[in-house]
Amino acid sequence: MSRKVIVSILCLVLMFWSHGAIASPISAERVTEITQQWEQSVHALADVNCSTCHEDSKTKTLVVRPNHESCQSCHQQQVDTFLLGKHGIRTAEGLSPLTPKMAHLPMKDSAFDTSMGCNTCHDVHQLDTFKASVDSCLQCHNDAHSLNYWDSKHGSQFAASVRLPRPSPDLVTCATCHLPRTVNENTNSVFVNHNNTYNLLPRDRMVKEVCMNCHGLEYSYNSIFDDDLIEGNFHHPPQQDLETLKLVRALEKQRTASDSE
Numbered sequence: 001m002s003r004k005v006i007v008s009i010l011c012l013v014l015m016f017w018s019h020g021a022i023a024s025p026i027s028a029e030r031v032t033e034i035t036q037q038w039e040q041s042v043h044a045l046a047d048v049n050c051s052t053c054h055e056d057s058k059t060k061t062l063v064v065r066p067n068h069e070s071c072q073s074c075h076q077q078q079v080d081t082f083l084l085g086k087h088g089i090r091t092a093e094g095l096s097p098l099t100p101k102m103a104h105l106p107m108k109d110s111a112f113d114t115s116m117g118c119n120t121c122h123d124v125h126q127l128d129t130f131k132a133s134v135d136s137c138l139q140c141h142n143d144a145h146s147l148n149y150w151d152s153k154h155g156s157q158f159a160a161s162v163r164l165p166r167p168s169p170d171l172v173t174c175a176t177c178h179l180p181r182t183v184n185e186n187t188n189s190v191f192v193n194h195n196n197t198y199n200l201l202p203r204d205r206m207v208k209e210v211c212m213n214c215h216g217l218e219y220s221y222n223s224i225f226d227d228d229l230i231e232g233n234f235h236h237p238p239q240q241d242l243e244t245l246k247l248v249r250a251l252e253k254q255r256t257a258s259d260s261e
Contacts, residue, residue, distance in 0.1 A: 041127045066124070
C-alpha cells in the first residue's frame with residue numbers, strides 16, 4: 001500500500017473525529033506522525049496496513065478503535081493467553097476492562113482510568129517492544145518491587161543495552177519474568193505467553209520457567225523465597241540458605257559416600 005493511500009485512510013479517521021464519532025480530535029500532524037511510525041514498524045514489513053486493523057473483515061466498515069479482536073486475527077495465542085491473565089480476564093468474561101483503579105497493588109494515580117488491552121502496553125503504530133517490556137509496566141505499577149527495577153542488576157543492564165528492534169534475549173525485563181517465553185526450535189520462533197499471572201503462583205513456578213535460564217537451582221530457590229529480596233527486585237544476591245536445600249545436599253553427600261564404598 002502506498003504512502004498516499006495510507007494517508008488517505010488515516011484522513012478518513014480524521015473525518016470521523018471531526019464529525020463527532022470520536023471524542024478527541026486528531027490533527028493532520030498526528031496523522032503524518034502515525035504514518036511515519038508505521039513505515040518503520042514490523043507491521044509495515046509484513047504488509048499489515050491501516051485497513052488490516054481499521055476495517056471490519058466482514059462488513060468492510062471502519063473500525064475507529066480496534067481492540068483485542070483486531071489483534072486476534074494475527075496474534076491468536078497471544079490474545080488467548082492475555083485473556084486468561086489478570087489483565088484480561090474481565091474482558092474475557094464480558095465485563096468492562098480492568099483498570100489500575102481496581103487493583104490491590106499500589107498503582108499510579110495518573111493511570112487509574114487506563115483500560116487494559118493490547119494497546120495499553122503496545123503502541124500499535126510503532127510496535128516498540130522495548131517500551132512494552134518495561135516502560136509499559138511502570139506507567140501503571142507503583143509498588144516497591146516494580147519501582148526498584150531500575151536499581152537492580154537486571155535494570156542497570158537493560159538501561160545500558162544497545163537499542164535494537166526488540167530487547168536482547170540476554171536482558172531481563174519485567175516481561176521476561178512475567179510473560180514467560182517458549183522457544184519452538186522447529187520454526188526458530190518464540191511464543192510469548194501474555195498471561196501475566198501464569199507463573200506467579202505457586203511462587204517456585206518461575207524458577208524453572210525463568211530464573212534457571214540464567215541462574216543455578218540453589219541461587220534461584222534462595223532468591224524466589226526471599227520476600228525482602230523480591231521487594232527490592234533482586235538488587236543483591238540471596239542471603240538465605242533454604243533448609244530444604246541443605247537436606248538435599250546432605251542426602252546427596254550420603255548417597256555419594258555409599259556408592260564409593
